[in-house]
Amino acid sequence: MLLTTLQFGELTVEEQEIFTFHQGIPGFEDNLRYMFIQPDAESAFFFLQSVDDGDIALVVTNPFMFFPDYDFEIPEGVITEMEIESTDDVAVWSVVTVNKNIQDTSVNLLAPIIVNVNTRVGKQVILHNSSYHAKHKIAPSDTSEAK
Numbered sequence: 001m002l003l004t005t006l007q008f009g010e011l012t013v014e015e016q017e018i019f020t021f022h023q024g025i026p027g028f029e030d031n032l033r034y035m036f037i038q039p040d041a042e043s044a045f046f047f048l049q050s051v052d053d054g055d056i057a058l059v060v061t062n063p064f065m066f067f068p069d070y071d072f073e074i075p076e077g078v079i080t081e082m083e084i085e086s087t088d089d090v091a092v093w094s095v096v097t098v099n100k101n102i103q104d105t106s107v108n109l110l111a112p113i114i115v116n117v118n119t120r121v122g123k124q125v126i127l128h129n130s131s132y133h134a135k136h137k138i139a140p141s142d143t144s145e146a147k
Helices: 076-081
Strands: 002-005 009-012 033-037 045-050 057-061 090-097 113-116 121-124
Touching: 045 090
Parallel strands: none
Antiparallel strands: 002 009, 033 045, 045 057, 057 090, 090 113, 113 121
């Protein structure tokens, strides 16, 4: 299938590249099908490109690359809903808020995107009773700078 995107122009999308988000992603509930695009093989950042609307693409990353101690439990209901059988089934992504000033670029650790790589189903999960928040800066801040 051909998809015209804002970021990448025209793309050929194969069915096996598509992940289904049955409830969509908060803010994009009408977009149920997405694919991951890595614009550069060396990049830690990917685009989660909507297949339903070529204008929608979220920047995402593997949060463990920037926050190796990131730890949370996937709720039992989500495990059942997504048919997760083992940790090998799971990939975790976080939405990145890109800022002109790289020091202000942040990752949302409060609401990870969980995908089952076998069933190709995804879901953004909001962590309750968590110390994480939606804007964890990925670049170390300069502590000598006055706030």
